[in-house]
Amino acid sequence: MFELLKNLSLLHGPCGFEQPVSKWIRDYVKPFVDEVMVDPMGNVIARKKGDKSGVRVVLTAHMDEVGFIVKSIEPNGFIRFEKLGGHDDRILLAQKVQVRTKKGYLNGIIGTISAHYTKFDDASKVRNHRQLYIDIGAKDKEEAIRLGVQIGNPISWAPSIDFLGNETTGKVVGKGFDDRAGCAVIIETLKELQSHSFSGEITMIFTVQEEVGLRGAQVAARQVDADVAIAIDTTAVSDTPEEMMDKSLNLGDGTGIKIMDFSLISHSSVKDHLLKIADKREIPYQLEVFPGIGTDEGAMSLANKGIPTGVLSIPSRYAHSPVEVIDLMDLEATKDLLLQFVLSLHPEMEFSFL
Template sequence: MSELDSRLTMLKELTDAKGISGNEREPREVMKKYITPYADEVTQDGIGSLVAKKVGDASGPKIMVAGHLDEVGFMVTQIDDKGFLRFQTIGGWWEQVMLAQRVTVVTKNGDIPGVVGSKPPHVLPPEERKKPVDKKQMFIDIGAASREEALSFGVRPGDMVVPVCDFTVMKNPKYLMAKAWDNRIGCAIAIDVLKELKGVNHPNIVYGVGTVQEEVGLRGAQTSAHLIQPDLALTVDTGIPGDTPGMSERDALSKLGNGPQIIVYDASMIAHKALLDFVTSVAEENNIPYQYDFVPGGGTDSGRIHLTGNGVPSVSITIATRYLHSSASIIHRDDYENAVKLLVEVIKRLDSNKAKEIIFG
C-alpha cells in the first residue's frame, strides 16, 4: 500500500468511527491503533482523552499537540408511544441542516438506521415554509411501530446518534468529504506528527493528544492538559473557509488549499503572540503556505489548555473545512499535509532556550 493509500485508509477509519461527546471510544481506539507505533507511551486521562508521549530530549520542554476525538451529533432522550425518538443535540447545530438527514442510532444491541423526520411541503402553509423548524420539535424515525418495539431494538435514553456520511474521495482527489472532519483531522495530524518524528532527534517531549468532549465545553482539553502540564501547546482543529457562495471576507478569510489557518483570535483565546510569530516564521522559512484567520463565534481546545497551571502559551492551527457542524463536510488534502509539515518543523526547533524565549520574552 502506498503512503497516500495508507493515509486515506487512516482518514476513513477515523471519520467513519462513531463518537459524539462523551462517547468517544470508537475514534479513540482508531487513534490508539495508529499512534501507538510512534509513541513511547500511550495513556488516558480520567474521562477518556488519549495521550501519546514521544521523548526526544527528556530534559526539554513538553509540547502538547491536541486534536479532539468527539464529533457533533445527538443523544436519545425519550421514546414516544409510537416509537419515535426525541433527542438532545450534542454540539452546535443549525436547524436547517438537520431535517431529513440520515442518522445511525448506536444501541447496546448494535447500530440502527434512522432519519430525522420532516413534513412534506404539500401540507406546509406558506408562513411555516419560511421558518426553520425548532429542533425541540424534531424526532428520529427508526422504523419502529411502537415504544415497545423500539425498546426491543435495544434503544435507550442516552444512546448516541451520529450523522451518516461515509468517507469519500471526491472527483478532484484533493477534496475529501466525510461526516466528522471536526475534528478527526486534528487527530490524524497528531498521529502524523509523531510518525514524522520517529527516528528524528527533537529537543523536547511531544504529546500527541486526542481530547474528549470539546464540542460541549473543551472538557478533555482541561483534564489532559492537567495530566501533561505542558510548556507550550499547538492545538489542531477545523476552521471556517470563506470560499463558498454566500460567504464573504467579513465571515471568514481563508480558502481551501491555501494552507493551514493560524488563528489569531477566537472566543476562547487570544493567540500567544510570541508563539504565533515563531510558528509563522517557521512556515515562511520552509515555504509552507499558511493563512491568518479569526473566529469571533467559536473556540478550540487552546481555550482551556492555555489556562492550565501557571499558563501555557498556545496557538490554534486549523484546517479550513466547508459545511462545519453538518452531516457532511469537505477539506483539502494539501492543507492537511502542510499542517503536518509545519508542526514537525516547529517542534524540531522548540528547544529549552526557544521555549524560554517564547514564554518569558
C-alpha cells in the same frame, strides 16, 4: 493521509460518548510512543521522548464530534432527541443518522414532511429540534426497545466520506472532520517523527467533550506541565457566496495560523515562530482572526501558570454538518508545519512573553 482520515471520521463518537475513538487512537499510536493511557474523563494521553533533552511540548486535538442523544421514545416508535454540541436546526431535516445501542448500530432518518404537504405548511418556518423526530423503522415503542433503543443512546450523523467531485479536486466530504482531521494530523506527525531526531518530550492529548465547552481539555491540562502547546482543529472558511462571508479564510490556501478566536489570543512568540517556519519552509498558510470559534488551547493556555499556546487550523466548509469539506492540501500543510515546529525545538528555546 486520506485513509487515516477515513478510519477516524467513520468512527462513532459524539460528545461524551467517544469510546470507539478513544480505543482506536490508543491502540493505533501505541507502537509509536513510549506510553499511552486513557484518563477517567476519556482523554487519550500519549508521550514520546526525543533522543535529546529539551522543550516539553503538548499537541492537542479533540476526538468528539457534534451529535445527538435519545431523549424519549414515542408510542409510534419515533425517537425524540437532544443535541450534543452546536447544530443549525435548518439543516436537520431528512438527514441520515446512526444510533448506537448496546445491541449495535441502527440507521435512522430525521423525519420531514413530504413535498406534497408543503402547500399546507409555512414554508419560512424552521422547526426547533425538539419538534423533530428520528425514524428508525420501528412500528411502535416496544419494537424500538427490542432493537436496543434506550434513553441516553448517542447518535451521530450516518458515517460517510468521499471525494468531492472526484480524486482530482483534492477535496473530501464527510462527517466528523471536526476534529478527526486534527487527530489525523497529530498521528501522521507522530509517525513521521519515527525517522527523525528531536529534542525534548511530546505529550499528545486527544480530548473529549470539546464541542460542549472544552471539558476534556480542562481536565487534561491539569495533568501536564509543558513549555509550549499547539492545538490542531478545523475552522470555518469564509469563501462561499453568503452575504456575511468576508473571504478572509479560504479552502485550499493552506493551514490557518491562528491570531485569535473567542477562547484564545495566540501567544505572540509561538505564533511568530510558526510564521517563521512556514516562510522558511514555503509551507502555505493563512492568518486567522475569527471570534466565532473556540479550541482546546483556550483551556490549555490557562493550565498551571499558563502555557504559551498556538493553534493550527484546518480550513473547512459546512462545519457541524454531515457534509463537512476539507482540502487534503490544507491537511498536508498543517501536518508539515506541525512536524517542522516540533523538529525546530532545541534545548535552549523559550517562548517568553517579553
